[in-house]
Amino acid sequence: MTGNDILLWDETLFKDLSVLEPDYLPEYFPHRDSQLNALRFALKPALRGMRPLNCLMVGPPGTGKTSAIMKVFKEIEAHAPGVVAVKVNCQIDSTRFAVMSRIYRQLFGISPPNSGIAFRKLFEAVVNFLISSEKVLVVALDDLNYLCCEGHANEVMYSLLRAHEQYPGAKIGVIGIVNDASDLYCLDSRVNSVFLPEEISFPRYEEAELLDILKDRVRYGFYPKVVSGEVLELIVSYVEKTGDLRVGIDLLRRSGFNAERRGSRMILLGDVEKAYEASKLLHLCRGISLLSDPEKQLLELIAKKDETKAGELYKSFHELTQLGYTRFYGMVNRLQMLNYVDADFTGKGKRGRTRIIKTKYEAADILNCLKKA
Numbered sequence: 022m023t024g025n026d027i028l029l030w031d032e033t034l035f036k037d038l039s040v041l042e043p044d045y046l047p048e049y050f051p052h053r054d055s056q057l058n059a060l061r062f063a064l065k066p067a068l069r070g071m072r073p074l075n076c077l078m079v080g081p082p083g084t085g086k087t088s089a090i091m092k093v094f095k096e097i098e099a100h101a102p103g104v105v106a107v108k109v110n111c112q113i114d115s116t117r118f119a120v121m122s123r124i125y126r127q128l129f130g131i132s133p134p135n136s137g138i139a140f141r142k143l144f145e146a147v148v149n150f151l152i153s154s155e156k157v158l159v160v161a162l163d164d165l166n167y168l169c170c171e172g173h174a175n176e177v178m179y180s181l182l183r184a185h186e187q188y189p190g191a192k193i194g195v196i197g198i199v200n201d202a203s204d205l206y207c208l209d210s211r212v213n214s215v216f217l218p219e220e221i222s223f224p225r226y227e228e229a230e231l232l233d234i235l236k237d238r239v240r241y242g243f244y245p246k247v248v249s250g251e252v253l254e255l256i257v258s259y260v261e262k263t264g265d266l267r268v269g270i271d272l273l274r275r276s277g278f279n280a281e282r283r284g285s286r287m288i289l290l291g292d293v294e295k296a297y298e299a300s301k302l303l304h305l306c307r308g309i310s311l312l313s314d315p316e317k318q319l320l321e322l323i324a325k326k327d328e329t330k331a332g333e334l335y336k337s338f339h340e341l342t343q344l345g346y347t348r349f350y351g352m353v354n355r356l357q358m359l360n361y362v363d364a365d366f367t368g369k370g371k372r373g374r375t376r377i378i379k380t381k382y383e384a385a386d387i388l389n390c391l392k393k394a
């Protein structure tokens with residue numbers, strides 16, 4: 022090896038590490054033009070002082086939903102002074118009060134008085150401000166399923182969606198963001214009768230799209246020749262398993278650190294393989310953290326056994342949650358669709374075909390993620 026192959030102590034492989042941070046909003050955002058345009062179209066009335074169309078963005082983790090709404094909100098900020106766009110991360114602001122406080126803070130630039138003020142009062146302050154300033158409010162509720170317990174989602178949605186009826190002159194649009202349409206199970210009929218959103222779907226990226234997007238990150242994130250074509254292909258093949266781009270960006274970063282640790286000027290396949298060991302749980306844990314509480318309980322029951330018959334599983338699940346068969350059946354199908362469990366029929370049951378349910382990942386990995394979720 023010549024001296025040139027070895028990294029000096031103050032040298033790095035990363036040209037710009039921030040490009041590989043999870044919350045980086047890239048300039049180049051391809052393969053989502055139709056989704057971005059659908060969003061722009063729905064929000065267009067707001068630019069003319071009218072109530073926008075409500076939207077529902079649906080797609081699995083790592084398909085660009087959060088980034089897409091950030092992009093469009095940035096455009097609004099730059100071009101539409103009469104519109105206030107607020108993105109709420111419901112994983113962080115997970116109560117009706119926290120959501121409304123977030124909106125309040127963005128409108129007034131200060132936190133609401135936190136002692137003893139009711140949700141309703143806070144909401145009225147927001148609405149009165151909108152009416153007197155003649156501004157239109159657009160609220161994106163990101164990972165909305167986190168608001169589902171204890172009726173938080175219902176009250177927030179109901180208030181925002183019906184504001185124009187209760188307070189003439191109030192103009193509010195709501196954008197829900199979820200992984201799966203079934204995440205809306207918690208909305209009651211009062212909300213469903215007024216929430217008839219434009220659905221905007223975010224499908225998994227295909228291999229060529231993943232490669233295109235990751236190439237761009239490599240170009241801005243690393244110095245030339247650090248990431249070979251072969252290395253990038255291996256990373257894409259790992260990402261393909263889940264379609265979650267977050268995994269790809271995380272792998273680039275970790276592989277780079279692994280190569281630096283060896284003092285090498287290039288990432289080798291071994292650096293990627295090692296990084297994958299550390300990062301493969303990232304997607305699983307994130308996906309599991311997004312499940313509803315009863316889905317988590319069901320997954321835990323499944324992971325604690327090698328395999329269970331559907332009937333027995335339902336009995337334990339019902340004892341634990343009091344939920345009925347229809348909900349149970351829907352959740353098993355969803356866990357199967359998300360690839361966490363296998364639920365195949367066997368020919369062996371007493372009355373013919375029985376469904377045998379088991380996890381598709383190492384049970385220990387699933388239980389570990391559940392502990393963190």
Ligand SMILES: Nc1ncnc2c1ncn2[C@@H]1O[C@H](COP(=O)(O)OP(=O)(O)O)[C@@H](O)[C@H]1O
Pocket residue numbers: 042043044045046047049050051052053080081082083084085086087088089223234266267270
């Ligand atoms: N079309 C795209 N072009 C470039 N980067 C993307 C694209 N879609 C997603 N990403 C990146 O992938 C990661 C996950 O995207 P994110 O918007 O958080 O997905 P979601 O909200 O659907 O889980 C982010 O780092 C984001 O920058």
Ligand SMILES: [Mg+2]
Pocket residue numbers: 086087088163
């Ligand atoms: Mg997101």
